[in-house]
Amino acid sequence: MFSTNFLTLALILSNVLLASKALVIRRDGNNTEYIPRFKGFTFDATIIHKNNKQGPNNDSLLTITNESNMVYTAKVNVGGHDFTVVVDTGSSDLWVSSGQSMKITDNTDTHVNLTYGIGSAYGNIAYASVSFGGYEVQNQAFVHAAKTTDLDGEGILGLGFIGLSEIERQVKTKKAQSIMSNLFTQHPSTPMFIGLALERSASGEDTSGGVFSVGEYDPRFANVSGTSKHPVTPSSSSRWTLAMSRMTVNGKDHTLKSDVEGTQKGQAISLIDSGTSLAYISSDAVDAIYGAIEGSVHVKTKDQDSWYVPCMSQANLSFTFGSDTYPVNPMELTTPVTITDNGKQYTVCLNSFRTPLNGKQADMDFLLGDIFMRNVYSVFNYGNSTTSGDDSKSASIQLLSRTNRDQVYQDFAGLRKQSLKTYPALFDLTKLKSDGTTSDGAHVDPQL
Ligand SMILES: *[C@@H]1O[C@H](CO)[C@@H](O)[C@H](O)[C@H]1NC(C)=O
Numbered sequence: 001m002f003s004t005n006f007l008t009l010a011l012i013l014s015n016v017l018l019a020s021k022a023l024v025i026r027r028d029g030n031n032t033e034y035i036p037r038f039k040g041f042t043f044d045a046t047i048i049h050k051n052n053k054q055g056p057n058n059d060s061l062l063t064i065t066n067e068s069n070m071v072y073t074a075k076v077n078v079g080g081h082d083f084t085v086v087v088d089t090g091s092s093d094l095w096v097s098s099g100q101s102m103k104i105t106d107n108t109d110t111h112v113n114l115t116y117g118i119g120s121a122y123g124n125i126a127y128a129s130v131s132f133g134g135y136e137v138q139n140q141a142f143v144h145a146a147k148t149t150d151l152d153g154e155g156i157l158g159l160g161f162i163g164l165s166e167i168e169r170q171v172k173t174k175k176a177q178s179i180m181s182n183l184f185t186q187h188p189s190t191p192m193f194i195g196l197a198l199e200r201s202a203s204g205e206d207t208s209g210g211v212f213s214v215g216e217y218d219p220r221f222a223n224v225s226g227t228s229k230h231p232v233t234p235s236s237s238s239r240w241t242l243a244m245s246r247m248t249v250n251g252k253d254h255t256l257k258s259d260v261e262g263t264q265k266g267q268a269i270s271l272i273d274s275g276t277s278l279a280y281i282s283s284d285a286v287d288a289i290y291g292a293i294e295g296s297v298h299v300k301t302k303d304q305d306s307w308y309v310p311c312m313s314q315a316n317l318s319f320t321f322g323s324d325t326y327p328v329n330p331m332e333l334t335t336p337v338t339i340t341d342n343g344k345q346y347t348v349c350l351n352s353f354r355t356p357l358n359g360k361q362a363d364m365d366f367l368l369g370d371i372f373m374r375n376v377y378s379v380f381n382y383g384n385s386t387t388s389g390d391d392s393k394s395a396s397i398q399l400l401s402r403t404n405r406d407q408v409y410q411d412f413a414g415l416r417k418q419s420l421k422t423y424p425a426l427f428d429l430t431k432l433k434s435d436g437t438t439s440d441g442a443h444v445d446p447q448l
């Protein structure tokens with residue numbers, strides 16, 4: 001989820017919104033509404049006890065589960081109560097819902113409204129012990145949210161820098177540190193990084209939990225330690241942003257542009273955000289990806305800017321940071337969605353890399369959510385930012401590619417075919433025109 005606490009515009013559509021709103025096909029002025037399918041609202045967060053090879057911190061891995069197919073959540077204990085919270089590198093505050101009996105060490109009258117790309121959480125700032133992954137953090141500031149809008153779930157665990165923290169901005173003293181800052185201060189021997197492995201289900205189409213670790217690498221991806229440390233860019237950034245140096249579609253480079261001041265020519269500032277399901281990139285970049293897929297239809301009207309893509313088609317997409325290239329599994333490029341046309345259900349595949357709906361952020365060009373993060377094992381190095389009070393200075397991200405380009409290219413058709421079996425028949429895209437109408441008079445209109 002990406003936090004908007006500095007900025008006033010910046011509304012970014014999330015997959016949650018896509019899923020909670022209907023896709024509608026309008027025919028002759030009559031509306032047929034489609035109730036979207038949600039996949040797997042299962043919560044099953046447990047701490048994985050690794051075998052005791054790695055010393056005292058061997059229980060600092062915990063499982064992240066899929067709240068739906070869209071968000072990765074983990075169980076975090078706040079004031080003696082377990083909450084299932086979104087693991088979010090895109091924001092820097094912790095909030096949990098109120099109404100539970102909790103041991104609060106300090107309650108304040110200071111109220112804060114945390115706002116995200118979508119939704120907000122409002123409540124007073126309080127302090128309690130927080131524990132997760134075998135670590136306990138004392139006197140952690142959090143928002144005890146009495147009221148939320150457009151946010152489901154029990155809370156969000158913001159893993160970003162203090163500079164983005166709304167709580168810190170209100171309290172203005174060292175007392176209100178972000179969670180990772182406090183954790184590393186209170187556990188000084190813990191190496192100052194976290195690792196995130198976001199998993200995909202066997203079908204390839206869905207998420208299925210993941211692993212979050214503090215101060216140690218997931219043993220499956222220990223090789224990440226030898227990968228380049230991509231510096232957080234710009235160095236003044238209050239977010240986990242990197243400079244993307246290349247974006248390639250089917251072997252062709254797409255020219256990158258940046259609106260972020262001071263960015264080197266040909267680069268784009270990209271947020272690595274576990275709290276966002278999809279990705280939001282510039283419209284020229286979106287068009288470069290989906291325009292490369294034969295048979296895809298760009299529907300651009302005053303209400304929508306979407307690509308309808310043949311579900312069985314793929315493109316080779318990769319992003320480069322520094323000199324390391326990370327391929328994206330073609331499964332992540334499109335999302336099957338059911339629509340209803342004249343009382344009959346069909347399936348269309350929509351672009352998962354999207355344009356931001358309501359304008360752009362000033363401090364980033366691209367927002368790469370889970371559909372990118374599932375292709376890598378990612379390590380977020382806090383540098384000395386947390387103890388010095390500086391923001392991202394000396395912070396970096398290491399990425400170990402988990403996507404084998406040849407393998408995923410080969411696997412795509414079989415996996416996609418399998419998952420489409422649970423969906424209605426494919427909609428015939430040759431009937432669809434760029435104004436959203438179809439050749440037999442219907443009107444395709446996702447109400448986002
Ligand atoms: C419009 O939809 C309503 C309710 O679904 C249905 O009863 C009616 O027959 C439809 N009208 C036309 C012209 O399709």
Ligand SMILES: *[C@@H]1O[C@H](CO)[C@@H](O)[C@H](O)[C@H]1NC(C)=O
Pocket residue numbers: 049050051052055056057058059
């Ligand atoms: C490490 O994990 C093993 C197996 O779960 C456990 O028996 C052992 O007590 C743990 N060691 C420490 C120091 O936590």
Ligand SMILES: *[C@@H]1O[C@H](CO)[C@@H](O)[C@H](O)[C@H]1NC(C)=O
Pocket residue numbers: 113114115120121122147149
């Ligand atoms: C918090 O801010 C959001 C966005 O500005 C607004 O929609 C919401 O009503 C606010 N909530 C409260 C309780 O003030």
Ligand SMILES: *[C@@H]1O[C@H](CO)[C@@H](O)[C@H](O)[C@H]1NC(C)=O
Pocket residue numbers: 039040041042044065066068069201206207208209
């Ligand atoms: C979500 O997680 C549960 C438990 O791990 C799993 O059974 C389910 O299949 C997952 N759902 C999806 C959509 O991945």
Ligand SMILES: *[C@@H]1O[C@H](CO)[C@@H](O)[C@H](O)[C@H]1NC(C)=O
Pocket residue numbers: 220223
């Ligand atoms: C890790 O790196 C070593 C040495 O470079 C290599 O032999 C090994 O295959 C790598 N393991 C994985 C899982 O990538």
Ligand SMILES: *[C@@H]1O[C@H](CO)[C@@H](O)[C@H](O)[C@H]1NC(C)=O
Pocket residue numbers: 250251315316405406409
């Ligand atoms: C995409 O990548 C695969 C596997 O590396 C390759 O076989 C295929 O030719 C590529 N397609 C295009 C259009 O570049």
Ligand SMILES: *[C@@H]1O[C@H](CO)[C@@H](O)[C@H](O)[C@H]1NC(C)=O
Pocket residue numbers: 383384388390393394
């Ligand atoms: C910590 O950050 C400062 C800049 O704020 C830098 O000058 C210093 O070298 C860093 N120290 C370490 C150990 O990384």
